[in-house]
Amino acid sequence: MEAWLGVGVAVMDIGYREAPSNIEMLVNLFRSNLPLVRTLVSKIRSLTLEVGKRYGGDSRFRIMDFCGTHEWTITHFGIRSLMPPAIELVAGPGCPVCVTPSYFIEEVVKLALDGVTVYTYGDVYRLRAIRSVKGAYSLSDARALGASVKIVTTILDAIRDARGGRGNAVFVGIGFETVAPGYAQAIDRELIPDNLRFLSLVKLTPPAMLYSIGVLRERSGEPPVAGIIAPGHVSTVIGAKAWAPVSENYGIPVVVSGFEPIDVLISIAEIMRQLAKGEAKTVIEYTRAVTWHGDLKAQKLIAKIFEAVDDAWRGIGFISKSGLRLRDSYSRYDAFREYGIRELTPENWKYDLPPGCRCGEVIIGRAKPTQCPLFMRSCTPSTPIGPCMVSIEGTCSIWARLGAGGLADEIARELGLS
Ligand code: SF4
Numbered sequence: 001m002e003a004w005l006g007v008g009v010a011v012m013d014i015g016y017r018e019a020p021s022n023i024e025m026l027v028n029l030f031r032s033n034l035p036l037v038r039t040l041v042s043k044i045r046s047l048t049l050e051v052g053k054r055y056g057g058d059s060r061f062r063i064m065d066f067c068g069t070h071e072w073t074i075t076h077f078g079i080r081s082l083m084p085p086a087i088e089l090v091a092g093p094g095c096p097v098c099v100t101p102s103y104f105i106e107e108v109v110k111l112a113l114d115g116v117t118v119y120t121y122g123d124v125y126r127l128r129a130i131r132s133v134k135g136a137y138s139l140s141d142a143r144a145l146g147a148s149v150k151i152v153t154t155i156l157d158a159i160r161d162a163r164g165g166r167g168n169a170v171f172v173g174i175g176f177e178t179v180a181p182g183y184a185q186a187i188d189r190e191l192i193p194d195n196l197r198f199l200s201l202v203k204l205t206p207p208a209m210l211y212s213i214g215v216l217r218e219r220s221g222e223p224p225v226a227g228i229i230a231p232g233h234v235s236t237v238i239g240a241k242a243w244a245p246v247s248e249n250y251g252i253p254v255v256v257s258g259f260e261p262i263d264v265l266i267s268i269a270e271i272m273r274q275l276a277k278g279e280a281k282t283v284i285e286y287t288r289a290v291t292w293h294g295d296l297k298a299q300k301l302i303a304k305i306f307e308a309v310d311d312a313w314r315g316i317g318f319i320s321k322s323g324l325r326l327r328d329s330y331s332r333y334d335a336f337r338e339y340g341i342r343e344l345t346p347e348n349w350k351y352d353l354p355p356g357c358r359c360g361e362v363i364i365g366r367a368k369p370t371q372c373p374l375f376m377r378s379c380t381p382s383t384p385i386g387p388c389m390v391s392i393e394g395t396c397s398i399w400a401r402l403g404a405g406g407l408a409d410e411i412a413r414e415l416g417l418s
Pocket of ligand 1: 357358359362369374375376379385387388389396
């Protein structure tokens with residue numbers, strides 16, 4: 001394993017300086033490293049020319065990020081506007097809320113309307129199903145109809161609140177590997193009170209990445225994925241080694257990246273460096289948080305409490321071993337069992353995006369939000385129609401809120417980089 005990035009740029013301390021306001025702080029973060037930004041951008045441009053010579057002058061290189069936060073950084077800081085035309089930055093399936101099947105939203109809406117208190121994260125609260133349950137399409141609708149739906153930030157909030165309550169309750173456990181250790185620990189330590197059940201809808205990211213790469217490879221006429229900016233937060237748990245099969249089996253460079261704009265630029269430069277040298281390795285740029293093997297203790301705990309199952313991804317369908325469900329020995333906590341929620345199967349899963357919504361393609365990098373006919377017409381952050389417009393990690397939501405340019409382009413212009 002290599003932790004060193006060969007792009008010849010030292011990772012500097014990019015600590016925050018005086019920050020009168022949030023927006024100024026974000027702008028300063030880029031500006032305070034202007035020499036480094038210039039070096040990286042010119043490095044990326046010269047490496048792209050080198051790679052072009054290797055693969056043919058008109059080659060295009062699609063680099064996929066795999067985390068809503070990376071997409072946020074790329075969009076907010078106008079990193080696309082700094083890229084040479086041959087590099088296309090696309091977003092991958094980095095939003096767990098976006099890929100939670102409509103069916104499960106309908107099931108929790110049903111529970112809420114039947115008198116069960118539902119604890120959920122703020123973005124799940126607004127997520128719309130495609131079918132209504134007694135007039136409610138979302139947990140937000142259910143609450144408007146009088147159901148008890150409570151927004152929490154962690155499972156511990158739900159545990160604390162449920163302990164004080166008398167009725168039955170369910171916690172909707174959505175997320176990627178990042179949140180799984182917290183869920184597993186609450187269950188392992190028997191913190192869950194008798195009246196609370198856990199609905200495990202956790203998704204696993206490496207199988208989805210392999211799926212997306214595979215789909216884009218199969219489509220002729222589209223550039224395949226040439227490099228991956230792998231998720232930093234998830235990798236703190238599963239380790240960079242989880243992405244090695246992508247490099248080994250597909251010959252694609254993978255860089256586990258941090259979330260500052262400088263991190264992302266370094267990661268892109270490293271991908272282009274590898275392509276120029278004909279290499280395909282998995283390396284870590286985010287060395288301040290990620291190791292090759294990850295958090296072994298957390299991995300052990302997850303494996304103790306959960307088992308990997310074939311799982312449905314909204315608008316996509318089934319991906320092998322891409323979800324986590326409670327093991328039988330913890331079925332006393334399981335909302336599936338308690339409330340008779342049946343599992344989706346490839347036979348009973350139905351395409352579950354609203355008409356016109358291209359979220360299934362946006363999620364795997366086949367379409368941009370702006371290619372959806374509903375984007376910023378009928379589907380907006382305040383009136384989301386598809387799931388990618390709901391969460392702050394959804395690509396459509398990020399592009400809508402940040403304008404996929406706007407401030408970012410302005411910053412790039414001021415820096416003389418666009
Ligand atoms: Fe779906 Fe809305 Fe995105 Fe279109 S803009 S793909 S409807 S989430």
